Amino acid sequence: MTMNLTLHVWRQKDVTVPGKIVHYEAKDVNEHMSFLEMLDVVNEELINKGDEPIAFEHDCREGICGSCGFMINGVAHGGHKNTTVCQLHMRHFKDGDEIWIEPWRAAAFPVIKDLVVDRSSFDRIIASGGYVSVSTGSAQDANSLPIRKLDSDLAMDAAACIGCGACVASCPNAAAALFTGAKISHLGHLPQGKPEEMERALSMVRTMNEEGFGNCTNIGECEATCPKGIPLEVIARMNRDFIKASLQERPPVAIAGAG
Amino acid sequence: MKLDARTPSGPIENRWDKTRFDMKLVNPANKRKYNVIVVGSGLAGGAGAATLAELGYNVKCFCFQDSPRRAHSIAAQGGINAAKNYQNDGDSVFRLFYDTVKGGDFRARESNVYRLAQVSVNIIDQCVAQGVPFAREYGGLLANRSFGGAQVSRTFYARGQTGQQLLLGAYQALERQVQAGRVKMYSRTEMLDLIVIDGRARGIVTRNLVTGAIDVHMADAVILGTGGYGNVFYLSTNAKGSNATAIWRAYRRGAAFGNPCYTQIHPTCIPVSGEYQSKLTLMSESLRNDGRIWVPKKQNDHRSPDSIPEDERDYYLERMYPSFGNLCPRDIASRAAKRVCDEGRGVGPGGLGVYLDFSDAINRLGIQTIAERYGNLFEIYERITGEDPYKVPMRIYPAVHYTMGGLWVDYHLQSTIPGLFVLGEANFSDHGANRLGASALMQGLSDGYFVIPYTLGHYLGSNKFEKVDENHPEAQAVLKQTQDLTKKFLSINGNRTVTSFHRELGKIMWEYCGMARNAQGLEIAIGKIRELREEFWQNLKVSGEPNELNQNLENAGRVADFLELGELMCMDALERNESCGGHFREEYQTPDGEAQRDDEHFRHAAVWEYQGPNAKPIRHVEPLEFEYVQLAQRSYK
Amino acid sequence: MGVGHQVGPGSASKSLVKGRSLATLAANSKLHRTLRFYEAAAGKKTVMALTGIAIWGFVIAHLVGNLQVFLGPTKLDEYGRLLRTMPGILWTMRLGLLAMFVLHITSALQLYALKKKARPVEYAKKTPTTSTWASRMMYFSGPVLLVFVIYHLLDLTLGVVNPGFVEGAVTANLVRSFSNPLVAIFYIASMTMLWAHLHHGIWSLFQTIGLNHPKYDGTLRIAAKGIAILLAGGNIAIVLSVLLGVIK
Numbered sequence A: 001m002t003m004n005l006t007l008h009v010w011r012q013k014d015v016t017v018p019g020k021i022v023h024y025e026a027k028d029v030n031e032h033m034s035f036l037e038m039l040d041v042v043n044e045e046l047i048n049k050g051d052e053p054i055a056f057e058h059d060c061r062e063g064i065c066g067s068c069g070f071m072i073n074g075v076a077h078g079g080h081k082n083t084t085v086c087q088l089h090m091r092h093f094k095d096g097d098e099i100w101i102e103p104w105r106a107a108a109f110p111v112i113k114d115l116v117v118d119r120s121s122f123d124r125i126i127a128s129g130g131y132v133s134v135s136t137g138s139a140q141d142a143n144s145l146p147i148r149k150l151d152s153d154l155a156m157d158a159a160a161c162i163g164c165g166a167c168v169a170s171c172p173n174a175a176a177a178l179f180t181g182a183k184i185s186h187l188g189h190l191p192q193g194k195p196e197e198m199e200r201a202l203s204m205v206r207t208m209n210e211e212g213f214g215n216c217t218n219i220g221e222c223e224a225t226c227p228k229g230i231p232l233e234v235i236a237r238m239n240r241d242f243i244k245a246s247l248q249e250r251p252p253v254a255i256a257g258a259g
Numbered sequence B: 001m002k003l004d005a006r007t008p009s010g011p012i013e014n015r016w017d018k019t020r021f022d023m024k025l026v027n028p029a030n031k032r033k034y035n036v037i038v039v040g041s042g043l044a045g046g047a048g049a050a051t052l053a054e055l056g057y058n059v060k061c062f063c064f065q066d067s068p069r070r071a072h073s074i075a076a077q078g079g080i081n082a083a084k085n086y087q088n089d090g091d092s093v094f095r096l097f098y099d100t101v102k103g104g105d106f107r108a109r110e111s112n113v114y115r116l117a118q119v120s121v122n123i124i125d126q127c128v129a130q131g132v133p134f135a136r137e138y139g140g141l142l143a144n145r146s147f148g149g150a151q152v153s154r155t156f157y158a159r160g161q162t163g164q165q166l167l168l169g170a171y172q173a174l175e176r177q178v179q180a181g182r183v184k185m186y187s188r189t190e191m192l193d194l195i196v197i198d199g200r201a202r203g204i205v206t207r208n209l210v211t212g213a214i215d216v217h218m219a220d221a222v223i224l225g226t227g228g229y230g231n232v233f234y235l236s237t238n239a240k241g242s243n244a245t246a247i248w249r250a251y252r253r254g255a256a257f258g259n260p261c262y263t264q265i266h267p268t269c270i271p272v273s274g275e276y277q278s279k280l281t282l283m284s285e286s287l288r289n290d291g292r293i294w295v296p297k298k299q300n301d302h303r304s305p306d307s308i309p310e311d312e313r314d315y316y317l318e319r320m321y322p323s324f325g326n327l328c329p330r331d332i333a334s335r336a337a338k339r340v341c342d343e344g345r346g347v348g349p350g351g352l353g354v355y356l357d358f359s360d361a362i363n364r365l366g367i368q369t370i371a372e373r374y375g376n377l378f379e380i381y382e383r384i385t386g387e388d389p390y391k392v393p394m395r396i397y398p399a400v401h402y403t404m405g406g407l408w409v410d411y412h413l414q415s416t417i418p419g420l421f422v423l424g425e426a427n428f429s430d431h432g433a434n435r436l437g438a439s440a441l442m443q444g445l446s447d448g449y450f451v452i453p454y455t456l457g458h459y460l461g462s463n464k465f466e467k468v469d470e471n472h473p474e475a476q477a478v479l480k481q482t483q484d485l486t487k488k489f490l491s492i493n494g495n496r497t498v499t500s501f502h503r504e505l506g507k508i509m510w511e512y513c514g515m516a517r518n519a520q521g522l523e524i525a526i527g528k529i530r531e532l533r534e535e536f537w538q539n540l541k542v543s544g545e546p547n548e549l550n551q552n553l554e555n556a557g558r559v560a561d562f563l564e565l566g567e568l569m570c571m572d573a574l575e576r577n578e579s580c581g582g583h584f585r586e587e588y589q590t591p592d593g594e595a596q597r598d599d600e601h602f603r604h605a606a607v608w609e610y611q612g613p614n615a616k617p618i619r620h621v622e623p624l625e626f627e628y629v630q631l632a633q634r635s636y637k
Numbered sequence C: 001m002g003v004g005h006q007v008g009p010g011s012a013s014k015s016l017v018k019g020r021s022l023a024t025l026a027a028n029s030k031l032h033r034t035l036r037f038y039e040a041a042a043g044k045k046t047v048m049a050l051t052g053i054a055i056w057g058f059v060i061a062h063l064v065g066n067l068q069v070f071l072g073p074t075k076l077d078e079y080g081r082l083l084r085t086m087p088g089i090l091w092t093m094r095l096g097l098l099a100m101f102v103l104h105i106t107s108a109l110q111l112y113a114l115k116k117k118a119r120p121v122e123y124a125k126k127t128p129t130t131s132t133w134a135s136r137m138m139y140f141s142g143p144v145l146l147v148f149v150i151y152h153l154l155d156l157t158l159g160v161v162n163p164g165f166v167e168g169a170v171t172a173n174l175v176r177s178f179s180n181p182l183v184a185i186f187y188i189a190s191m192t193m194l195w196a197h198l199h200h201g202i203w204s205l206f207q208t209i210g211l212n213h214p215k216y217d218g219t220l221r222i223a224a225k226g227i228a229i230l231l232a233g234g235n236i237a238i239v240l241s242v243l244l245g246v247i248k
C-alpha cells in the first residue's frame, strides 16, 4: 500500500539565522518504509531538483545509538511506545496525513541545521560526574563483589538511556532531569558507584543548570516519550541524592603536617 | 615493503609478558609532553583514548557522530567473551585461544589471538568496576551464556545491549578525562587524511562537519579505531555513517591493507523490504536456539506459511547438518540460506528470505517461556515488519555484518607506517577469516584498554620526535589536497546522487563478492566497479555548500573510498584461490558443498600495498605458523 | 584541575562550561552551602516542595477550622475569638505562613524565568501525551491562588473589599461576602484552581524531595487526587452553602 503525505518541515540554515516551516509533498510512500527512509526518498528528490536535502541526524537506524530524533506532530519520536524515529514505520500513517516535523527545541540544544541539534551539553553533564573513577588496570576480580540481582537489574534499566534528548524535547520545561537521573540511578544502584554518589549528584545537577536546561516540575512527558522507557523514579532518586548530598556537604577536614 | 610482525618467540603463554618487559617505558613526568591522536571513540578508540589519558598522555580524540557515545559499538547485542571459567565448564585461556583460531579457519596470527584470550579476563574486571551492569544470577554473581555455537558458557552480556553498556563504560571513562583536561574531544569531526612526515605518522587532516573547516592536527603518534567497512555493500548491519575513509586514506599513504576480502555475513537479519531500504537490522543469533529454519520444498510456493503442510517444508539446516542443525556457525548458515533462495525456494517479497519458525517451541515450552526468552526481539521484529512472530514465522535473510579484514598491524598493533596504530575492527588481526560471536567486543576493548597503552609507550619511548607543526610543508600539502578534493565533489555537478552510486556499488559487491564468489564473477565485478567509479567522477551530483553541515558531501567522500576499496576486496577475493571462513569460492568446495581450504598455498595473510591511483596494488604475504593449534578441516555435520 | 573540553561545533557558539572535578567541590561555610543549594534549580524546587507542604498544611487546618461554620452560627466566631486570645502564637503562625508564601512564590518566579529561558523558541506544534492538565498549568493555578489569597485577605481579614465588615464577626463577614454571587463564583473558581494545584502538587512534592518509590507511586497518586478533591470540595461546600442559603 502506498500513500501521499504532506510534510511541514522546519528548515533552518544554521544557528545564526531563524528558521521556518516549509511544506513538501511526499508521494507514493510505502507503508514498510521507516520514517527516515521516507525522508531519504524526499531528500533524493530534493537533490535531484538541485535543492538542499533536509538535514536530520541518524546513524545506527536500529534504535540504539540515540542519534536520531525530532518532533513528529508535536510528539518526540512520534509517540509510539519505546520507539525512536528510525524505528517508526510508515504503516502508522495513512494516506493524506499532514505531518509536522520540528527539531528538539531547547536553549541547551541549539539548532545546527534543519532537524539537527547540538546535544553536547549531555556530554558535559556526564563529564561532570557520570562515571566511576577507576583507571584501567586497577580493577579487582569481577566476581569479588556480588551484587543483588534486583539492584543490578535496576541499574540496567536506568543505564539503557541512549542520550537521544527526547526527554528534554518533550518536557514543557526543557529539563534534562530524566537523562541526568538515569545516569545517577544507574551508578547509584551499584556498589561501584557508591563512593562518588554524593559528589556525583551535586556536580551533575549543577552542571545541568549551567548548561541552561529548565527545571523539572514532574510533568512526566519525558517518561512517556522516552524510547527506552526510563521511569520517573530516576528523577526522584536524583532529587533524593541531591538533597542528601547538600545536607551532608561540608568542608574537607584538613590534615595538616602529615609528611 | 618488509612485513615484520614482531611476533615474540618462546612459549605462547609468556609472549605478552615478555614483550611487555622488553618494552621501553616513558617516564611519568614526560608523558604529558607527548601528543597522541586517537581517531574513533568506539570500544577500541574510546577505551584507548581514556586509558592513554589516564596514563598522562595528551590526547585528542575524534569521532564523526555528535557524541563519542554513539560509535557503532553501541549496536552490539549478544555479548562479550572472556575466559573467566566462572561456570567451571572447562573453559580456559587456552581454550578461548583455540576456539578463536579454529573459528577463524586458521587465518589469524597465533600470538595475537593468545594475547587476546589472556587479557579477556581483565576486560571483564575493568568493565564491572566501571559500573557496566552485566547480567547476574540471583546469588549476585555474573551470569554467562553460550554463544555462537561455543561449547562452553563464556559470554558475558547485559540484556540485549552489551555493546551499548560496554561503550558507555568506555565513554564515561573518556568523559572523565575530558573533564580532567587530558583529552580534547572533537565530535562531529571527520578524519580525511593522514600526514606522514619522514616515514612516520605525524598528524591528520580533518573536516569539522558543522562549519566545514578543514584543519590540520599534529601529534607524535596516530591511532585509528575507526571500525569496519561493511558499508561497501551499501546494505549491512552497520550504522549509516560507518565508513572506510580513515583506513582507506591511510592505505593510500602507505599503510598496507590485510585480507580485505574477509567479510562476515550474519544469517539472521530482517530481509530487505524494498528499493528504499537503507540498512539491515540484525536479529540476535540466540533466536536460533529455539527457532527452526525452513523453506517450502516446492519452488515459488506463495502459500502462506501456515497453509504449507509439514511434509512440504524443508528444514534444510537440520537436514544438511544433523548434529549442529539450526545452530551451525554463521558462515555455514548464511550460505545454506543463499543456496535455498537461489533454488527459487525463498519466501517473502523477492524470494529473499527463509522462515525462522517458533511454533514448535511455543507448543513445547508455552508462549510464556518464549516471551521471556525472546520477547524484546519479537517486539523489534514486529516494530519493523508489522508481523507478529508469535503467530507468523519470522522471515530472515543473511546480511553483511563484520569485516575481518582491515589495515595490517604487527604484534604491537602498528601498521606498516611507523607511528600509525590501528585498533578494533579497523585492523585485520585476531579473527582470521571468520569471527566468532561475541569476540569483536573483546578484541576492541583488549586493543584499547590493554594493548595500545603499552605498545604506544614503547614506540614513543624508543624514538625521538623533533617538533613539527601544522605549517610543515607536508602537512600543508595534505591539507591542500583535502581541500581540493572537497571542492571537486561540489564542482562535478552531474546528474546522479551519491546514494544511487552507493546502492549500485552495493549490489555489485553483494552479487559477486558476497556470500559466494567465483573467479569469473569477481572479474566482472572489478570491471563494473571501475566503470561505476569513472561515472562517479563524471556524473556525481552533490548539493549544498562546503562550509556548512552538508551530509551529502560527507557521503560523497565515503562513497568515493568505497568505490576503490570494493575493487581491492574483489581483487583479494580473486587471488585467494581457496575457500576459508567467510570467504567462499565456489570453485573450491568439498563434494558436499563445504569450504575447502588450501593450507599449502594460502596459509597466509594477504597484505596489499598501494601503488597509486588506478595502479594495481602489490600483494605481499605474511605466512602464518600454527605451533599450538593443529590445522584441521572445520566440520559441523 | 584543567578545564573541560568538549569541542563540539555547537559549543563554539557558546562559552565552555568551567570544568569542575568532583574532588574540588568543597563548600566552606554553612551560608555558602545553603546558597549553593538554592542556586541549583533542584534546590529551588525543594524549597517549593517544603513550603508547599507548609501551605498545604495550613489549607487543611484552615478548612477544618472553617467547617465549624456548619456546627451552628456561633461556633466559628468562637473559634476566631479563641485564635485571637493567643496573639503570640497567631502572629508567629501568620509570619511563618507569610514567609512560606514568599519563598514559594519567589522560587516559582525564578523557576518560571528559567523555564522561559530554557526554551526560547516555542514549538509550532506540541501535543501533550500522558501528562495531566493540572501538571502543565501549575504556573497558572499558582498565580490564580495568589490573586485569590490577596483578595481573600482584603475580604475576610482586613475587610477592605467587604462593606460592613466587622472584625471578629467571622460568620457574618463570610455570609455577607459569599452572598454576592460574583464573589462566590470567584471563590469557587479559585478553589478549582486549588484543586488543580494540589491534584498535581501533593504527588509532585514527594517526587521532588525524593520520597517516591514505584511501589507506592500508584497509591500516592490516588491519595493526592483524593486529598485535592476533599480540600477544594470542602471549601466550595462552604461557599455554596452560603450562596444557596444553607448558612445564614
Ligand SMILES: Cc1cc2nc3c(=O)[nH]c(=O)nc-3n(C[C@H](O)[C@H](O)[C@H](O)COP(=O)(O)OP(=O)(O)OC[C@H]3O[C@@H](n4cnc5c(N)ncnc54)[C@H](O)[C@@H]3O)c2cc1C
Residues within 6 Å of the ligand: B039, B040, B041, B042, B043, B044, B045, B062, B063, B064, B065, B068, B070, B071, B072, B073, B074, B075, B076, B077, B078, B079, B080, B081, B162, B163, B189, B190, B191, B192, B225, B226, B227, B228, B237, B238, B239, B242, B243, B245, B246, B282, B401, B402, B423, B424, B425, B426, B437, B438, B439, B440, B441, B442, B444
Ligand atoms: C548490529 C551489530 C551487532 C554486533 N554484535 C556483536 C556482539 O554481540 N558481540 C561482539 O563481540 N561483536 C558484535 N558486533 C561487532 C562489534 O560491535 C564491532 O566490531 C565493534 O564494536 C567495533 O568497534 P570499534 O571500536 O572497532 O569501531 P566502532 O565502534 O565502529 O567505532 C568507530 C569509531 O570511529 C569513528 N570514525 C570512523 N570513521 C571516522 C573518520 N573518518 N573520522 C573520525 N572518526 C571516525 C566513529 O565516529 C566511531 O567513533 C556487532 C556488530 C554489529 C554491527
Ligand code: HEM
Residues within 6 Å of the ligand: A217, A218, C045, C046, C048, C049, C050, C051, C052, C053, C055, C056, C059, C104, C105, C108, C135, C138, C139, C141, C142, C143, C144, C145, C146, C147, C194, C197, C200, C201, C202, C203, C204, C205, C206, C208, C209
Ligand atoms: C494555596 C496555596 C498553595 C499551595 C497549597 C501550594 C502547594 C504547592 C505544592 C504542594 C507544590 C508542589 C511542590 C513540588 O512538587 O515540589 C506546589 C508547586 C508549585 N506552586 Fe504552589 N501552592 C500554593 C500557592 C501557590 C502560589 C500562590 C503560586 C504562585 C505564584 C504557586 C506556584 C507554584 C508553582 C509554579 C509550583 C511548581 C509546579 C510544580 O512543582 O509542579 N503556588 N505548590
Ligand code: HEM
Residues within 6 Å of the ligand: C059, C062, C066, C080, C083, C094, C145, C149, C152, C153, C156, C157, C170, C174, C187, C191, C194, C235, C236, C238, C239
Ligand atoms: C472558600 C473557602 C475559605 C473560607 C470560607 C475562608 C475563610 C476565611 C476566614 C473567615 C478568614 C478570616 C479568619 C479570621 O479573621 O478569624 C480567613 C483568613 C484567611 N484565609 Fe481563608 N478561607 C477559605 C479559603 C482559603 C484558602 C484556600 C486559603 C489559602 C490558600 C486561605 C487563606 C487565608 C489566610 C492566609 C487568612 C488569614 C489568616 C490570618 O488572619 O492569619 N483561605 N479565611
Ligand code: SF4
Residues within 6 Å of the ligand: A160, A161, A162, A163, A164, A165, A166, A167, A168, A178, A179, A182, A222, A225, A226, A227, A228, A229, A230
Ligand atoms: S532518558 Fe530517554 S528520552 Fe532522555 S535521553 Fe535517555 S533515552 Fe532519550
Ligand code: F3S
Residues within 6 Å of the ligand: A170, A171, A172, A173, A174, A175, A176, A177, A178, A215, A216, A217, A218, A219, A220, A221, A222, A223, A232, A235
Ligand atoms: S517532562 Fe519535564 S517536568 Fe520533569 S517529569 Fe519530565 S522532566
Ligand code: FES
Residues within 6 Å of the ligand: A057, A058, A059, A060, A061, A062, A063, A064, A065, A066, A067, A068, A069, A084, A085, A086, A087
Ligand atoms: S539512528 Fe540510532 S537510534 Fe535512531
